[in-house]
Each structure stands twice: as C-alpha cells, then as structure tokens.
Amino acid sequence: MTSTESKPIMHRIAMQCLALAVLPATAFAQTAAQLPLITVTSTPSSLPWRTWLRDSDLTARRAATNDTASLLLGIPGLSVNAAGGASGLPQFDGLSDDNLNIQLDGMGLIASCPNHMNPVLSYASPSQVESITVYPGVVPVSVGGDAIGGAIDVKTNPPRFAPLGQTSIAGGEASGGYASNGNARSLGLGAYYGTHAFSIRYDGSITKADDYAAGGNFKTLTATGRPGVSLGRDVVGSTAYDVRNHNLGFAWKGSEQLLELGLGYQEVPYQLYPNQRMDMLGNTEKRVNxxxxxxxxxxxxxARVYHESVDHHMNFGNDKQYLYGTAPGMPMTTQSHTTGAKLKASxxxxxxxxxxxxxxYQRYRLEDWWAPSGTGVMAPNAFLNVDDGRRDRVGLWAEWQTQLATSWQVLSGLRVEQVRTDAGPVHGYANSNGMGVMMNNQLRDANAFNASSRARTDTNVDASVLSRWTLGPTQDIELGLGHSERSPNLYQRYVWSTWSMAAVMNNFVGDGNGYIGSLNLKPEKATTLSAKFDWHAVDRAWAFSAQPFYTHVTDHIDAVQWNPATNAAAATLTKDKFVILQYVNQTARLYGLDLSGKMPLGASVIGQLGLQGLVNYTRGENTTTGDNLYAIMPLNTRLSLTQHLGDWNNALEWVLVKAKTQVSAMRNEIPxxxxxxxxxxASYAWKQARVDFGVENLLDKLYALPTGGAYVGQGTTMSLNGLPWGIAVPGPGRSVYARVSVKF
Structure with a gap:
C-alpha cells in the first residue's frame, strides 16, 4: 500500500497515540524450531503482528507428542510448564496459565479445577489442530483482554466445501502413533463431506499412556502408600493418562457469508499428575460454538456465541495413597458453566x-465442593471450596490499523473491561476448629470469610501501539509498547481455608505447596516494551531475528508464606519444606532476549542441509521482596541440523538448558x-500417506524439568510434608516413537 496524500502524516501519527501501546515483536518468518522444522510465517490476514503455524508446519510435531501445548515448542520465548501428559501449560517470556490469553476456535475458556488440570489446550488433541496463531508478549486489543502476557489462538480443522467444477467432495485421514517410553498410544480419525454450500466434519482422537521412566534413578522411595504396590526408582509416578476428544462441525456458505456450528466433547477417564497432590479421575467437557x-x-x-459445561472429578490415582484411617480417598468435584459472546466489525x-x-461478553459460574469421606476429619459435611463462584466480564474495544507510508505500518487500540466476581458462603467438613494437635481452624476461617463482603468489581484498561518498518528487502523492525490488566481468578480470590490439608489441594503451579486466596487482591497491571529486529535474505533462505522485551507489573499476584495458627504472614521463612502461602499483590519485572535464525548449508548427494536454532533468555524478579519469580525457564538453546532428500525429511536436534539457580525462596522452589x-x-511422505519416526532423548539422559515443579507423584500426598522435599519432576528418558497417517 502507498501513503495517502489526503491526510497529513503528522495528524495520523497523533491519532495513533490515543492508545498507550501493545505487542512486541511477534511475526517470525520461517523461524528455527524444535525438530522437525516448524516454518513460522505471517498469516495472510489484516493483523500482521503475529506468528502463524499452519497445518503443514505442525504435521511433524504431532508424531512426537500427545500434548497440544508442545506443538508450540520452537517458537522464540516459549517453553512448556509440565503438568499432565496432555495438559502442559505454555509459558511466554516468563508468563503462563491465566496470564496468557488462550483461545480455542475463538472461545475464551477457563480452567475449572483447583489444580488447573483442564486448561484450554487440553480440549484439542494434536491431530485435531489445523493452525495456531501466536502473539508473544502483549497483544492487539482486538485479540487481548483479561491477560497480561501473550495470546494463543488454536483453530481446529475447518469445514471443507466443494470447489468450482465439483458437485461435492469427501475425504479424511486416519492416523496412529506409538512411543516406547510409557507405552503411549494414539489413534486419530477425521472425515469430511462438502458441497458448494454445506459442509460436515468429524474429528476424533484417543490417546493413552502409562507412567513414563526417567533416564535413571532420581529418587530413593518406591512405596505408593497402597499395599503391595511399588514403583521403580526411575519410574515417574502419576504420569499416566487416558484422554478422548471429539469434534463435530457443520457449516453453511453463501456468496458473502459463512455460518458455522461446532460441537465438542471430551471424556477423560483419568489423567495423573506428578506435581500435584491429587489426580484427575474424570473430566467431561461439552461445548457449543x-x-x-x-x-x-x-x-x-x-459474531460468535458459545457455551461450555465441565464436570470434573479428582481423587488419588493408583500411585498415591488412597486410604487414610477410615477415609477411602478424598473425592473432589468441580462443575462450571461458561457462556460467551463476541461481536466484531471491521x-x-x-x-x-x-x-x-x-x-x-463472558459469564462464568463455578461450584467446587469435596464430598465427605469416612468418619474422621473429612466428615460429616461436604467441604465447600468455592460455592456459587461468579465471574462476569464485559469488554469494549476499538483499534485502527494504518499504512503511514509504503514501508511504515501502525496498529493502535484501546480496550475497557469490567470484571465482576463474587462467591457464596462456605463451610468445612465440620463446624469446628478441630482439637489438640489436629487443629484445622475450619470454623474460624469459614466465619471470617462469610462475614466479609465478597463481591468485587474491577475496571481494567488495555491500550496498544504497534509499529513496523520495512527498511529494505532484507531488514524489518517492529516496536511495541503496551499496557494490559487482568483480574484475579476465582481460586485466587475465594479459596478460604488455612488448613494445610485443604490448602495443598489448591495449587495450580505444581510446587507442592498449599495456597489460600485473598479477597483483597487487585487486578494485575503490566506495561511492556519490546522490539524485533529481523535480518533475512530476499527469499528468506537465511534469516536472523532478535527480540528483546521488558515488562513491569504492578499488583503482580505472587504469594507469601502464611502461619495458619495466627492467620498472618509468617514471621520467618521456612526453608527446604513444603509450606502454606497466601496470594498477595506485589511488584515484579521481567526482561530478556529471544534470538532465532536459520541458514542453508548447501546441497550434495545426501540432499539439502540446513542449520537452524534459537536462544531464549528470561529474567523474572519480585521487586517488592527482591526474590526471584517462580517457574522462570533458564537460559536455553535449540540447535538443529536438517536434511531434505526427495520425500525424506530428517533432523538432529541438540537441546541445551542452563542450570536453574535463580529460584523463588518464598515458595522453596527446587533448583x-x-x-x-x-x-x-525422520519422515517419509507419499501422496496419500506419511510415516514419522524418531528417538527422543537419544542418549537416555537423566534430567530435571526446570519448570516441572516438585515431585509429589506417589505416596502420602495428603500430608503437607508427608513426602520428601527437594525432588524435581524429571523429564522422560529415551523414547522411540512412530506415527503413520493415511489420507482417504
């Protein structure tokens, strides 16, 4: 596009400055990725400040994982915080979980679990994903809202219509995969039928795995707390899973319009968690879009209208002690309903x-209760963890995209949101405070919570200015300045019990500690400045990108160690143990640099060789206490040597991760x-079929996951310190895998 002569440039620049700013460097053209190669391009749409992963980019990654979050590995600044085998939590530049705006087919869904075992990306298996759009850092206001970090928009397989010259089309794909470590199996089936005006599509998947083994012995304990059941010292307990996802879509197309109806259903018989005290032993999710x-x-x-319902159950899985005195397990139930609507005009x-x-608009309702068990401390009533939880959000936004000159493009916007939260009165298992050494303060804490005003209304403001300059055919620069705000989730505000047994069941960061909510929490407010400097060949045969960023967060939601007896902050920090913490607002800053690049190494009789890589560095500090922020990925590098020969695509990847020594002292994070x-x-493709195979962790290295949290995957998990502290969750040892897919 060319610059317009009808509007003075200075006037247009002034109009752009109506908003504050947003979104750092995002679009990364043909970036280096975790093997095999992921080509990252700008999506052909009206929003260029982003990264787009297409179906062809994701095909090879699907063979190596059953976790949709892992499809993103290889994007600069991204890592995955380990959770269940199919429920990893993406982290961008030190921010993760609710700090990111993650959407599935345009739906802003919410994790309905005190351990966040059902995050948004867990509702789509890798075989169902058609494309992923990524906005690192802060995001344009049309995409953002209620988050202070980046955004991820996952699209499942779209409708297919018959092209001109054909009355109808039909087809599909069947796939199956296997990985030796954990005996992981997966099956996928997709089928579609379409005419010029109508389309129907089904996509289903089943994934199942046993516990995986580390690259060596990482623990001394073998007991599970169940008579006659033990685990090997190299077995990572509570890593098994069984997940089924189903999508059914209908679409109608006219000359100028499209109408889509999507139906989704998930059933999870079980998904166990090595860094949580409980396991998911049932999750049923239904959605209409x-x-x-x-x-x-x-x-x-x-326009979009959607509704989701979740029926979620937790208890102790097979690797954790089940019987405590007269109590057979600790049943926990969560039910939620989310209704949303969006309207956008361009x-x-x-x-x-x-x-x-x-x-x-988004309306969220949550019920979280724990049924009585036995005749001891978990009786005679149900424990109301969050009763009649409510979170309603309304947002209004506007943004302007303009071409100030042939090589200068700007996007600016403003968003205003109102978030209202509330919760009903609660009670514990018993209307008492316990007795003797069994003091649990259930009555004291419930009375204090019930006597408080619990309704909260927040007004949040996001603003953004993004700018891109094309300096020439080989150089681009992007700059972004943004401000974004996020209100606390219901668990951060309304979890009320200081009793250690109840508190450890409320933990969605996987550090083994127990957490208490705070009615006084304020919304987080983040201001981010970032840039992207991109050098590349005209045809992008080689490319190099540098992406620095800096984020300052006021009212950052962190935590302080808590003394349940005095119901106040602990006077001195407890070290090298699991502790109870309460959420508090503090101040934080995050900064770092993400580097990525690729280059050809030439062609020979062995095919075309290439080199690609990335380096990610993130530093997170709590400036109120001087402590380190929790679960920040240390300096890491991925280097890949790729080979392309005919229908063969092969790669050798070297992953290097620095020791994690900058840990959160408040949470007793494990170095x-x-x-x-x-x-x-490696992969080989025919016209209608493809085979992918490879070896993960080829040398069977024993290593600990820097953001995997504390290992509490077996034994007496209900007791705060009934397990040894200081064991980090290890990554998988050597695994040989293969996946076959056939189109029909």
Whole structure:
C-alpha cells in the first residue's frame, strides 16, 4: 500500500497515540524450531503482528507428542510448564496459565479445577489442530483482554466445501502413533463431506499412556502408600493418562457469508499428575460454538456465541495413597458453566486504513465442593471450596490499523473491561476448629470469610501501539509498547481455608505447596516494551531475528508464606519444606532476549542441509521482596541440523538448558542442574500417506524439568510434608516413537 496524500502524516501519527501501546515483536518468518522444522510465517490476514503455524508446519510435531501445548515448542520465548501428559501449560517470556490469553476456535475458556488440570489446550488433541496463531508478549486489543502476557489462538480443522467444477467432495485421514517410553498410544480419525454450500466434519482422537521412566534413578522411595504396590526408582509416578476428544462441525456458505456450528466433547477417564497432590479421575467437557461471518461493501461483521459445561472429578490415582484411617480417598468435584459472546466489525475506511471495533461478553459460574469421606476429619459435611463462584466480564474495544507510508505500518487500540466476581458462603467438613494437635481452624476461617463482603468489581484498561518498518528487502523492525490488566481468578480470590490439608489441594503451579486466596487482591497491571529486529535474505533462505522485551507489573499476584495458627504472614521463612502461602499483590519485572535464525548449508548427494536454532533468555524478579519469580525457564538453546532428500525429511536436534539457580525462596522452589539432550527425527511422505519416526532423548539422559515443579507423584500426598522435599519432576528418558497417517 502507498501513503495517502489526503491526510497529513503528522495528524495520523497523533491519532495513533490515543492508545498507550501493545505487542512486541511477534511475526517470525520461517523461524528455527524444535525438530522437525516448524516454518513460522505471517498469516495472510489484516493483523500482521503475529506468528502463524499452519497445518503443514505442525504435521511433524504431532508424531512426537500427545500434548497440544508442545506443538508450540520452537517458537522464540516459549517453553512448556509440565503438568499432565496432555495438559502442559505454555509459558511466554516468563508468563503462563491465566496470564496468557488462550483461545480455542475463538472461545475464551477457563480452567475449572483447583489444580488447573483442564486448561484450554487440553480440549484439542494434536491431530485435531489445523493452525495456531501466536502473539508473544502483549497483544492487539482486538485479540487481548483479561491477560497480561501473550495470546494463543488454536483453530481446529475447518469445514471443507466443494470447489468450482465439483458437485461435492469427501475425504479424511486416519492416523496412529506409538512411543516406547510409557507405552503411549494414539489413534486419530477425521472425515469430511462438502458441497458448494454445506459442509460436515468429524474429528476424533484417543490417546493413552502409562507412567513414563526417567533416564535413571532420581529418587530413593518406591512405596505408593497402597499395599503391595511399588514403583521403580526411575519410574515417574502419576504420569499416566487416558484422554478422548471429539469434534463435530457443520457449516453453511453463501456468496458473502459463512455460518458455522461446532460441537465438542471430551471424556477423560483419568489423567495423573506428578506435581500435584491429587489426580484427575474424570473430566467431561461439552461445548457449543456458533460463528457467523458476513462481508459487506464497507467491511465485515464477525459474531460468535458459545457455551461450555465441565464436570470434573479428582481423587488419588493408583500411585498415591488412597486410604487414610477410615477415609477411602478424598473425592473432589468441580462443575462450571461458561457462556460467551463476541461481536466484531471491521470497516475499510480507505486502502490504507482499517478501523475495527468490538464487544466481548463472558459469564462464568463455578461450584467446587469435596464430598465427605469416612468418619474422621473429612466428615460429616461436604467441604465447600468455592460455592456459587461468579465471574462476569464485559469488554469494549476499538483499534485502527494504518499504512503511514509504503514501508511504515501502525496498529493502535484501546480496550475497557469490567470484571465482576463474587462467591457464596462456605463451610468445612465440620463446624469446628478441630482439637489438640489436629487443629484445622475450619470454623474460624469459614466465619471470617462469610462475614466479609465478597463481591468485587474491577475496571481494567488495555491500550496498544504497534509499529513496523520495512527498511529494505532484507531488514524489518517492529516496536511495541503496551499496557494490559487482568483480574484475579476465582481460586485466587475465594479459596478460604488455612488448613494445610485443604490448602495443598489448591495449587495450580505444581510446587507442592498449599495456597489460600485473598479477597483483597487487585487486578494485575503490566506495561511492556519490546522490539524485533529481523535480518533475512530476499527469499528468506537465511534469516536472523532478535527480540528483546521488558515488562513491569504492578499488583503482580505472587504469594507469601502464611502461619495458619495466627492467620498472618509468617514471621520467618521456612526453608527446604513444603509450606502454606497466601496470594498477595506485589511488584515484579521481567526482561530478556529471544534470538532465532536459520541458514542453508548447501546441497550434495545426501540432499539439502540446513542449520537452524534459537536462544531464549528470561529474567523474572519480585521487586517488592527482591526474590526471584517462580517457574522462570533458564537460559536455553535449540540447535538443529536438517536434511531434505526427495520425500525424506530428517533432523538432529541438540537441546541445551542452563542450570536453574535463580529460584523463588518464598515458595522453596527446587533448583535444577543444567543438561543437554539429543533428539533424532525422520519422515517419509507419499501422496496419500506419511510415516514419522524418531528417538527422543537419544542418549537416555537423566534430567530435571526446570519448570516441572516438585515431585509429589506417589505416596502420602495428603500430608503437607508427608513426602520428601527437594525432588524435581524429571523429564522422560529415551523414547522411540512412530506415527503413520493415511489420507482417504
């Protein structure tokens, strides 16, 4: 596009400065990725400040994982915080979980579990994913809202319509995979039928695995707390899972409009967790997603309405003690309902200017209770963890995208949201405070919570300015300045019991500690400055990118050690043990640098060789206490040697991770040693079929996951310190895998 002569440039620049700023460098063209190669390109749409992973980029990654979050590995600044085998939590530049805006087919879903065992990405298996759009750092206001970090938008397989010249089309794909470590199995089936105006599609998957083994002995305990059941010293307990996902889609297309109806269903018989005291022993999720898109001469309207219901159950899995005195387990139930609506209008004001505006609405209801068990401390009533939890969010936004000059593009926007939360009165298992050494203060804590005003209303403001300069055919620069705000989730505000047994059941960071909510929490407020410097060949045969960032967070939600007896902050810190903490607002900063690049090494009789890699560095500090932020990925590097020969694509990857020594003293975070891994992968493709195979952790290295949390995967997990402190969750040892997919 060319600059317009009808509007003075300085006037247009002033109009851009109405908003504060957002989004650092995002789009990363043909970046280096975790093997095999992931090509990252800008999506052909009206929002260029992002990274787009297409179906062809994801195909090879699907063979090596059953966790959709792991499809993102290889994006600069991204890591995955380990959780269940199919429920990893992406981390961008030190921020993860609720700090990221993660959407599935345009739906803003919420993890409904005191351990966040059912995050958004767990509701789509890798075989169902068609594309992933990534906005590292802060994001444009049209995408963002209620988050202070990056955004991830996952799209499942879209409808297929018959092209011109054909009455109808039909087809699909069947796939199956196996990995030796953990005996992991997966099956996928997709089928579609379409005419010019109508399409129907089904995509289903089943994934199942046993506990995986580390690269060596990492513990001395073998007991599980169940008579006659033990685990080997190299077996990582509570890593088994069984997950089934189903999608059914209908679509109708006219000359200028599209109507889609998506139905989703998930059933999880079990998914065990090595860094949580409990396990998921049942999760049923149902969702309906109605989407309408209409093009007009002046632009377009995009509307979406969705509803999700979740029925979630937890207890102790097979690797954890089940019987405590007269109590057979600790049944925990969570039920939630989420209803959302979005309306977006795009107005093409001129060939250089696009104005977008929209309205978002989300209604969330949560019930979290623990049924009585036995005749001891978990009786005679149900324990109400969050009763009648409510979280309603309404947002209004507008953004302007303009081409100030041929090589200068700017996007600016403003979003205002209101978030209202509330919860009903609660009670414990018994209307008492316990007795003797069994004091649990259930009555004291419940009375204090019930006597408090629990309704909260937050007004949050996001603002953004993003700018991109094309300096020439080989150089691009992106700059972004943004401010974003996020209200606490219901568990952070309304979990009320200081009793250690109840508190350790409320933990979605996997550190083995117990957590108490705080009614006084304020929304987090983050301001981010970032840039991207991109050098590349004209045809992008070689490319190098540097992405520095700096984020300052006021009212950052961190935690302080808590003394349940006095119901106050602990006077002195307890070290080298699991502790009870309460959420508090403090101040934090995160900064770092992400480097990535690729280059060809030439062609020969053995094919085309290439080299690609990335380096990620993130530093997170609590500036109120001088402590380190929890679960920050240390300096890490991925280097890949790739080979392409005919229908063969092969790669050898070297992963290097520095020792994690900058840990959170408040949470007694466990340091981890540095390590290096070798991964080998290959694929061969025919016209209608493809085979992927490889070896993960080729040298069977024993290593600890820097953001995997504390190992509490076996034994007496209900007791705060009934397990040894100081064992980090290890990564998997050597695993040979293969996946076959056939199109029909």
């Amino acid at each position: 109605l989407h309408w898109l209409r093009n007009f001469a002046w632009g377009s309207l995009d 107005l093409e004001l001129s060939p250089q200017d696009v104005l977008r505006t929209g309205l978002d 981890t040693p540095g390590y290096g891994l070798l991964n080998l992968r």
